[in-house]
Amino acid sequence: xxxxxxxxxxxxxxxxxxxxxxxxxxxxxxxxxxxxxxxxxxxxxxxxxxxxxxxxxxxxxxxxxxxxxxxxxxxxxxxxxxxxxxxxxxxxxxxxxxxxxxxxxxxxxxxxxxxxxxxxxxxxxxxxxxxxxxxxxxxxxxxxxxxxxxxxxxxxxxxxxxxxxxxxxxxxxxxxxxxxxxxxxxxxxxxxxxxxxxxxxxxxxxxxxxxxxxxxxxxxxxxxxxxxxxxxxxxxxxxxxxxxxxxxxxxxxxxxxxxxxxxxxxxxxxxxxxxxxxxxxxxxxxxxxxxxxxxxxxxxxxxxxxxxxxxxxxxxxxxxxxxxxxxxxxxxxxxxxxxxxxxxxxxxxxxxxxxxxxxxxxxxxxxxxxxxxxxxxxxxxxxxxxxxxxxxxxxxxxxxxxxxxxxxxxxxxxxxxxxxxxxxxxxxxxxxxxxxxxxxxxxxxxxxxxxxxxxxxxxxxxxxxxxxxxxxxxxxx
Amino acid sequence: xxxxxxxxxxxxxxxxxxxxxxxxxxxxxxxxxxxxxxxxxxxxxxxxxxxxxxxxxxxxxxxxxxxxxxxxxxxxxxxxxxxxxxxxxxxxxxxxxxxxxxxxxxxxxxxxxxxxxxxxxxxxxxxxxxxxxxxxxxxxxxxxxxxxxxxxxxxxxxxxxxxxxxxxxxxxxxxxxxxxxxxxxxxxxxxxxxxxxxxxxxxxxxxxxxxxxxxxxxxxxxxxxxxxxxxxxxxxxxxxxxxxxxxxxxxxxxxxxxxxxxxxxxxxxxxxxxxxxxxxxxxxxxxxxxxxxxxxxxxxxxxxxxxxxxxxxxxxxxxxxxxxxxxxxxxxxxxxxxxxxxxxxxxxxxxxxxxxxxxxxxxxxxxxxxxxxxxxxxxxxxxxxxxxxxxxxxxxxxxxxxxxxxxxxxxxxxxxxxxxxxxxxxxxxxxxxxxxxxxxxxxxxxxxxxxxxxxxxxxxxxxxxxxxxxxxxxxxx
Numbered sequence: 001x002x003x004x005x006x007x008x009x010x011x012x013x014x015x016x017x018x019x020x021x022x023x024x025x026x027x028x029x030x031x032x033x034x035x036x037x038x039x040x041x042x043x044x045x046x047x048x049x050x051x052x053x054x055x056x057x058x059x060x061x062x063x064x065x066x067x068x069x070x071x072x073x074x075x076x077x078x079x080x081x082x083x084x085x086x087x088x089x090x091x092x093x094x095x096x097x098x099x100x101x102x103x104x105x106x107x108x109x110x111x112x113x114x115x116x117x118x119x120x121x122x123x124x125x126x127x128x129x130x131x132x133x134x135x136x137x138x139x140x141x142x143x144x145x146x147x148x149x150x151x152x153x154x155x156x157x158x159x160x161x162x163x164x165x166x167x168x169x170x171x172x173x174x175x176x177x178x179x180x181x182x183x184x185x186x187x188x189x190x191x192x193x194x195x196x197x198x199x200x201x202x203x204x205x206x207x208x209x210x211x212x213x214x215x216x217x218x219x220x221x222x223x224x225x226x227x228x229x230x231x232x233x234x235x236x237x238x239x240x241x242x243x244x245x246x247x248x249x250x251x252x253x254x255x256x257x258x259x260x261x262x263x264x265x266x267x268x269x270x271x272x273x274x275x276x277x278x279x280x281x282x283x284x285x286x287x288x289x290x291x292x293x294x295x296x297x298x299x300x301x302x303x304x305x306x307x308x309x310x311x312x313x314x315x316x317x318x319x320x321x322x323x324x325x326x327x328x329x330x331x332x333x334x335x336x337x338x339x340x341x342x343x344x345x346x347x348x349x350x351x352x353x354x355x356x357x358x359x360x361x362x363x364x365x366x367x368x369x370x371x372x373x374x375x376x377x378x379x380x381x382x383x384x385x386x387x388x389x390x391x392x393x394x395x396x397x398x399x400x401x402x403x404x405x406x407x408x409x410x411x412x413x414x415x416x417x418x419x420x421x422x423x424x425x426x427x428x429x430x431x432x433x434x435x436x437x438x439x440x441x442x443x444x445x446x447x448x449x450x451x452x453x454x455x456x457x458x459x460x461x462x463x464x465x466x467x468x469x470x471x472x473x474x475x476x477x
Numbered sequence: 478x479x480x481x482x483x484x485x486x487x488x489x490x491x492x493x494x495x496x497x498x499x500x501x502x503x504x505x506x507x508x509x510x511x512x513x514x515x516x517x518x519x520x521x522x523x524x525x526x527x528x529x530x531x532x533x534x535x536x537x538x539x540x541x542x543x544x545x546x547x548x549x550x551x552x553x554x555x556x557x558x559x560x561x562x563x564x565x566x567x568x569x570x571x572x573x574x575x576x577x578x579x580x581x582x583x584x585x586x587x588x589x590x591x592x593x594x595x596x597x598x599x600x601x602x603x604x605x606x607x608x609x610x611x612x613x614x615x616x617x618x619x620x621x622x623x624x625x626x627x628x629x630x631x632x633x634x635x636x637x638x639x640x641x642x643x644x645x646x647x648x649x650x651x652x653x654x655x656x657x658x659x660x661x662x663x664x665x666x667x668x669x670x671x672x673x674x675x676x677x678x679x680x681x682x683x684x685x686x687x688x689x690x691x692x693x694x695x696x697x698x699x700x701x702x703x704x705x706x707x708x709x710x711x712x713x714x715x716x717x718x719x720x721x722x723x724x725x726x727x728x729x730x731x732x733x734x735x736x737x738x739x740x741x742x743x744x745x746x747x748x749x750x751x752x753x754x755x756x757x758x759x760x761x762x763x764x765x766x767x768x769x770x771x772x773x774x775x776x777x778x779x780x781x782x783x784x785x786x787x788x789x790x791x792x793x794x795x796x797x798x799x800x801x802x803x804x805x806x807x808x809x810x811x812x813x814x815x816x817x818x819x820x821x822x823x824x825x826x827x828x829x830x831x832x833x834x835x836x837x838x839x840x841x842x843x844x845x846x847x848x849x850x851x852x853x854x855x856x857x858x859x860x861x862x863x864x865x866x867x868x869x870x871x872x873x874x875x876x877x878x879x880x881x882x883x884x885x886x887x888x889x890x891x892x893x894x895x896x897x898x899x900x901x902x903x904x905x906x907x908x909x910x911x912x913x914x915x916x917x918x919x920x921x922x923x924x925x926x927x928x929x930x931x932x933x934x935x936x937x938x939x940x941x942x943x944x945x946x947x948x949x950x951x952x953x954x
Contacts, residue, residue, distance in 0.1 A: 007628060007794060007797050008627060008628055008629065008630055008631050008632070009631060009633060010627065010632070011627060011628050011797050011800070011801050012797065014797070014800045014801065014804070015800070016796065016799070016800045016803075017800075017803060020584065020799075020803060023583065027583075027588070046574070046575075049580075049581050051574070051575070051580050051581050052579075053574070053575040053576075053577035053579045053580040054574045054575040054577075054580040054581065055575070056575065059577060059579050064548055064549045065549060067548045067549070068545045068548045068549035068552065071541055071544045071545045071548055071811075072541045072542060072544070072545035074557075075545065075552075075557075078557065080551075080552075080555065096779070097523065097528070097530070097531045098523075098528070098530040098531040098532070098533065099530075100530035100531075100536060100779065101779045101780070102529075102530045102536050102776065102777040102778060102779045102780060103526075103528050103530040103531040103778055103779050104526050104528050104531065104771075104778045104779060105779065106500065106504075107497065111504070139616045139620075139781065139805075139809070140806060142804070142805070142806060143616075143805070146804075150485060150487065150488060150656060151484060151485055151488050152485065153485055154485050154486060155485070155487070155632040155633060155658055156486060156632060156633060156658075172804055172806060175800070175803065175804035176804050179627060179801060179804050181632055181633075181658075294581075299579065300579040301579060301580055301581045301806070302573070302577065302578045302579045302580050302581060302582065302807070302809065302810035302811075303578070303579060303809060303810070303811070304616065304781070304806075304807075304808070304809040317484060319493065320484050320488050320489065320491070322493070322497075323488070323491045323492070323493045323494075323652070324488050324491065324656060326493075326494060326497060326652065327491070327619070327623075327649055327652035327653050327656050328616075328619070328620070329617060329619060329649060329778070329781075330779070330781075331781070332616070332779065332780060332781040332809040332811070332812060333779035333780070334548075334779075334780070334809070334811055335809060
């Protein structure tokens with residue numbers, strides 16, 4: 001008889017991601033293809049993750065050159081690497097204990113890099129000051145989120161602590177909240193208005209939790225994931241007033257801050273807007289802002305480096321956050337270094353600048369092109385309805401499935417959009433992720449497509465999707 | 478007024494590590510030295526972490542060559558790297574999604590590496606089978622531990638779930654248990670018997686928890702940290718019988734498995750002994766065994782790669798572990814690759830073998846030499862008493878402080894062994910960590926020294942320590 005008869009309720013309530021089932025099948029299909037099994041495609045296109053390299057994009061040369069020299073310092077003397085890459089590696093290694101990326105760093109990160117991050121934030125926010133002691137570097141922004149939520153959630157209290165969370169919301173955040181014992185109070189983004197965050201909906205959500213949960217924090221994602229909204233200054237101000245009034249901690253996921261391309265859209269950080277609103281907001285609203293080396297054009301997901309900036313926290317609380325973060329030993333050193341490279345790219349005049357500039361410019365052009373192209377194609381397909389995107393790297397079109405397809409999915413004991421994605425994978429070799437992983441309004445279905453791929457791959461994806469979709473809709477209508 | 482008036486009790490109860498205070502002062506001292514402030518030493522020797530590079534040891538060349546080629550694949554064609562390093566890099570990159578270390582991998586790790594880990598375990602354990610599906614790769618073994626404990630602990634239950642934990646115990650494990658809402662039920666290793674684990678003490682500890690806590694797991698560290706014990710087969714069998722009788726989940730920290738050098742000592746894994754005991758133990762006792770690329774001779778702490786093997790877990794429970802681990806996206810890819818290199822070093826005949834063999838052999842000889850030398854010196858100093866060590870990379874001598882020093886520490890509002898360590902740092906430039914961070918029997922004091930340093934540094938450290946200690950004891954006697 002098992003000791004583990006009773007799994008912790010935090011974990012028991014966590015949902016297994018549907019995309020994990022799809023990923024397993026995709027892995028099998030790749031094996032089958034290797035073994036020569038004939039399929040209507042020779043390769044699986046994987047746009048299920050927010051992961052550019054997986055989707056066929058090449059890493060930035062400068063980044064990899066610096067990292068390689070940090071890993072194997074004998075390369076410091078090699079003329080195969082540009083001189084600025086070597087100098088940068090030297091400076092960064094000098095900041096590592098023992099001069100090695102193999103050492104533990106300070107719990108909250110390498111102090112030199114924490115300084116550089118706060119300088120970056122100050123520049124980004126038009127001079128609003130940022131302090132290195134408020135920065136904590138961690139193994140990706142989700143780990144920082146986990147620690148902050150652990151600080152906020154009293155898993156022994158009744159009613160249970162809850163996080164007010166957008167729908168749709170990327171799946172790892174929801175898993176993180178649940179793993180830390182928080183309940184989820186959903187607020188729905190308005191799909192019809194391009195996934196706009198409506199303040200009245202926040203009030204409704206909070207009201208709905210009365211007597212059931214104790215909401216302690218509001219989670220916002222700007223630019224959105226999977227929804228491609230970018231908040232205006234007015235929208236951010238309204239959110240800040242709301243959390244101030246309702247005394248909620250503000251958790252701001254801003255990992256796609258460098259990916260804004262909607263006309264009239266620009267990224268404004270919560271930190272900046274908060275500071276510019278002045279008292280009483282600027283010195284009372286407690287805010288955690290998350291950023292990451294995994295996302296945007298930088299896209300080094302596998303290195304696992306992210307940070308959180310904590311604003312307006314009481315010094316006693318800050319001490320506890322330090323203790324909590326310290327249990328993690330430290331973030332991967334190469335992930336920390338990646339953050340430094342992300343926020344301090346080569347500048348005009350540096351030997352690496354022309355190539356770096358060309359590579360990032362190409363990615364930006366490609367992303368904008370893909371977003372437009374894919375939206376047009378999706379909206380031309382009967383049954384798909386795709387909102388215009390202003391930022392981020394995803395499309396999250398609504399899928400109006402024929403009733404027969406929904407019935408078929410139910411028979412198979414699977415979610416309707418998972419059913420669709422599984423067929424898309426089997427028949428067209430395209431791995432996308434089903435809307436149910438992101439939560440969605442009851443009775444609606446969606447598919448998330450990652451769009452930071454090369455132009456060729458996007459072309460091929462849209463062709464395969466169009467053919468598959470047309471056949472699928474015919475089959476079930 | 479702060480939203481965060483009430484910090485989660487899990488976090489509130491966590492203790493800030495004393496060694497963090499010492500580390501901050503060490504950092505200031507280094508800055509002072511840089512600015513030309515005169516001190517009786519020109520460099521701080523940092524033996525406060527289990528971190529060889531920080532303590533002056535060089536990384537293994539082969540490891541860094543493979544990692545560099547994985548990071549910057551253009552090096553694959555460079556004749557500066559040995560051919561086996563390049564081939565290995567090629568094979569490992571081929572197993573990464575998108576052929577990049579910048580991609581997310583499967584949640585539980587790269588399947589190829591999970592296979593290799595299970596092959597390694599089977600070899601290590603004399604043929605006892607291991608299955609890739611039971612392996613989960615994570616950001617260091619402590620992250621794996623955190624997830625397993627999250628699975629076990631019901632933070633909403635009364636009485637509270639608890640982990641039966643050795644004293645002394647390395648500090649991150651204690652922080653992890655507390656952060657996950659577990660209470661700690663201590664069992665004391667017998668210092669007089671070389672920190673032996675006594676079974677009667679386990680019974681006493683469990684009895685002491687009756688009615689207060691609900692113990693769900695037993696944590697063991699073999700080889701020990703900070704205590705240098707290596708358990709015998711008999712001792713391991715006794716522990717297994719104990720957890721079987723008491724229905725506890727067994728958490729086995731085995732990260733120093735390649736560091737055993739006591740005469741008549743050998744490392745035996747809990748997994749192996751469990752299998753060899755046969756039924757009913759072998760098919761019922763639930764075990765999690767942790768290993769890491771950060772420890773032992775490999776010592777790549779900054780890459781953050783570890784794994785857990787889960788044994789005898791119910792398939793339903795395994796599903797939940799998968800869900801729980803999946804919230805972490807994936808372990809750093811270079812940490813995963815490091816695990817592959819650790820368990821599959823170059824073999825005789827490979828171009829990299831001679832250098833690899835020389836480097837590791839040198840480390841082993843150095844460690845054994847340092848352990849002996851430091852024990853002799855410590856035991857020659859009045860007030861220090863150091864048990865013989867059989868494995869691991871630490872000495873944890875007891876420190877009998879003069880009453881006057883204890884009083885002085887109390888006046889300063891600090892722990893007596895922190896007081897000693899702070900003076901050692903200030904006056905001799907040696908950063909060691911105080912016993913209070915590891916918990917210790919009431920009224921006893923200890924200091925932990927990391928001993929995987931170069932011979933020179935150990936020599937210098939022991940000289941500085943001897944001079945300082947003699948002066949210190951004189952001052953307070």
